[in-house]
Amino acid sequence: MYICPLCRQPLMLLGLSGLSELSGRQYHCTNKHSFDLAKEGYVNLLPVQQKNSKDPGDNKLMIQARRAFLESAAYQPLSDAVNGLLADTAAKTLLDLGCGEGYYSGRLQQALSKAAPAHKDLQLYGIDISKIAIKYAAKHYPTMQFAVASAYQLPFASNYFDGAIRIYAPSDNAELQRVIKPQGRLVSVSPGPNHLIEMKQAVYREVKPHSAVIKDEPGFNHITRQQLRYTLAINEPQQLDNLLQMVPLAWKFNAENRQHFVSTTQQISIDFLLDVYQRQ
Template identity: 40%
Template sequence: MPITPFQALACPLDGDPLTCDSRVWRCPVGHSFDIARQGYTHLLPVQNKRSRNPGDSKDMVAARRTFLNAGFYQPIADAVNRLILADAPGEGVLSCLDAGCGEGYYLRQLANAAGERQTLELLGVDISKWAVLAAAKQDKRPAWAVGTNARLPVLSGSVDRVLCLFGFPVYSEFARVLKPGGQLLQVDAGPRHLQELREIIYPALKPEKNEGTVTPGGFTALTITMERFPLVLTSQAQIANLLAMTPHLYRASAEGIERASALDSLTVTVDVRITCYRQSDSANSL
C-alpha cells in the first residue's frame, strides 16, 4: 500500500505552514527545524516543555516496544484498524494523525492493514523524544515528530482521522486539525483492564465509577465498542514490561511492585473502550 509523505505540518512557534527543503522544514518567516538522521523532526519548543525530558522515559519506551512487538495487544490494533478504514474511500488519500503515538506500534499496524488501493498519509506525534526516536528507527513510512497534543504542529482542517490511544486527549486541538466531518478514534482502559495485576500491586481497588461517556465539545459520538480478552504472560520479564508501560508503575507502592516482580506468570484481562467521534461541522469555525 502506498504511504505518502505527510505535508500538513505547522510551525510550532507561529502556526504557519512548514515546507520541506532537503532535510529542513521552514515556515514563511524563517523558523527552521531539521529532520534528524533517524528520520523524525523536533517540533516542541523549549517554552512548551514542562521538564527537560517530558513524556515517557527511555526505559519505558523500551519496555513498551518489547511488549507490543510481541503481539500481546494485536486484537486492539485490529479493532482500531477496522474502525479507521471502515469508511475510508477505496481510492484517494486518507490522512491520519496518531496524537501521542508512543513508539509507533499502532501507526505501523495501520500502515500494514491498509489495502493496496488505499493511500495513507501518516503522522505520529509524541512529547517524548525517546518514543519518537524509537518509532522513527522502526518504520520510515510515517512521518514522526516530537510535539505536544496541547499545541499540535499540524495545520487546521488537514487530517481525516485522529487517533488517541491510551493518551491524553486535547479535544479542542483534535477538532481544530480534523477536516470537517473527520473522525477521532479514542481508546481508553475499561473497568476490568489489567484487573488481576492491579489486585496484586494495590492493597485495595477503588470502586469503578459508573459514569456515562460525555461527548466532548466539537464532536458527535458515533460508536462505542468494547474489546475484552485474556492475556497470558509466561515470564517475569513480560509482567515487568507490561507494568512499565502503564501509569501503575508510579502509582503503586514499593511493596506492590515487589509482589508483581516475584511472579513468574500471570493471566490478566485486557478490557478497553474504543470510542469513535465525528468532528462537528462548526468546530473549525469556533
Template identity: 40%
Template sequence: MSIAPFNRLTCPLDGAPLCRTESGWCCPQGHTFDVSRQGHVNLLPVQKKRSLDPGDSKAMIVARRRFLEAGHYQGIAEAVSRRVLAQAPEHDRLAVLDAGCGEGYYLRALADAGVVQHELALLGLDISKWAVQAAAGRDKRMQWVVGSNAALPVPDHSLDVVLCMFGFPTPAEFARVLKPGGLLLEVEAGPDHLIELREIIYPTLKAPREPRQTAEVGFSADTVETVRYALSLDSAEQIADLLVMTPHLYRASAEGRARAEALTHLDVTVDVQLTSSLRL
C-alpha cells in the same frame, strides 16, 4: 495500499506552513527545524515544555516495544485499523494523526493492514523524544514528530482521522485539525482492563470512571466498541514489561511492585473501549 508522504506541518512558533528543505523544515519567517538522523523532527519548542524530559521515559518505551511486538495487544491494533479504514470510501486518501503515538505500534499496524484501495498519509506525534526516536528508527513510511497534543503542528481541518490511544485527549485541538466528517477514535482502558494485575499491586481499586454522557463540543454522539479477551503472560519478564510500560509502575506502592516482581505467570483481562465520534 500505498503510503503517501505527510507534508502538512505547521511551525510551532507562529503557525505558518512548514516547507521541507534539504536538512529539515522551514517556515516563511525563517524558523528552522532539523530532521534527526533517525528521520523525525522536533516541533516542541523548549519554552513550551513543562519539564526537561516530558512524556514516557526511555525505559517505558523499551518495555512497551517488547510487549507490543510479542503480539499481546494485536487484537486492539486490528480493531483500530478496521475502524479507521472503514472511514474511507474506496480509492480515497486518508490523512491520519496518531496523537500520542508512543513507539509507533498502532500506526505501523494500520500501515500494514493490507487494504490496497486506500492511500494513507500517516503522522505520528508524541511528547516523548524517546518514543519518537524509537518510532522513526523502526519505520520511515510515516512522518514522526516530537510535539504536544495541546498545540498540534498541523493546519486547521487538514486531517481525516485522529487517533488518541491511551493518551491525553484535547478535544478542542482535535476538532480544529479534523475535517468536517472526520473521525476521532479514542482508545481507553475499560473497567476490567488488567484488573488481575491491579488487584495485586494496589490495596484497593478505584471505582470505574463514568462514561461520557454527552459528546464533546463540535462532535457527534459517541459510538463505543469494546475489545475484550484473556491474555496469558508466561514469564517474569513479560509481566515486568507490562508493569513498566504503564503508569501503574509509579502509582503502585513498593509492596505492590514487589508482589508483581515475584510472579512468573499471570492471566490478565484485556478490556478496552474504542470510542468513535465524527467532527460536525
C-alpha cells in the same frame, strides 16, 4: 502540512547544499524559524516553552519495556480492532496522537494499505512529546511522518486530517476540532472498568473500576462504542513486568511486592473501550 509551533505559519521543507539528503534538510517558515529534519527522518516541533521538563515523555527504559510487551502480541487484538474501525474509510491523511514508538501506527498503515486501493497513498503522521519514542518510530517506520510535538498545540494546518487515533493519549478538544476535517473520524481508546484490575487489587484495599461514561467531545458526534475484553495469559514474569512499566500503577509498587506480583500472577484482565466520533 506542518505549521510552525512558534508563529503558526506553514512550514516548507528545504534542502541545504553539500549535506546528506536527510541531515541537510530543514523546515522553514516565512518568519525564518527553522527546524532540522533528523537523520532518522523525524522533526522536533516541541519548542522549549511547550515543555514541562527537560526531557518530557517516556524515557528509554519505558520505551524498551513497552516495545517488548507490544511485540509479544499481547495487545494485538486492540490494534486489530482499531484498524477495523478505520478500514471502511477513504482516509488519505491520519494522525496518531501520542504515537509512542509507533506500534499502532505501523500496524494501522500496514492493515489499511492491504485493505483497499484507496489507502495506497495514505499519509500517516505520528506525534509524541518523547523524543526517544519518536526517534525509534521514525527509524522503524520510514514511510510515515513523525514529529516531537505537543497534542495541545498541534503543528498541523487546519482541516488537514481525515481522521485520528487516540490510544490512552491526552489531547485538546479545540485542537482536534481544528485539525480534523468535517465528517472526519476520531477513534479513541480508554481503559474499560476491569482493565488490569489484578494490578489494582495488588496495591489497593478498595478497588474502584474505571469509569465507563462516554466522554463528551464538543464539535464531534459519538457514533459507536466497542468493548474489547479478554484474559491475557502471562507467558513469563518479564512480560508482566514490562506491562507494569507501561502504566502509572507501577509507582504504587515497591520492589518486594512488585517481584511477588510478577512472579505469581499467571493471567490478567484486559478491558478496552473503543469510541468512534465524527467531526461535525
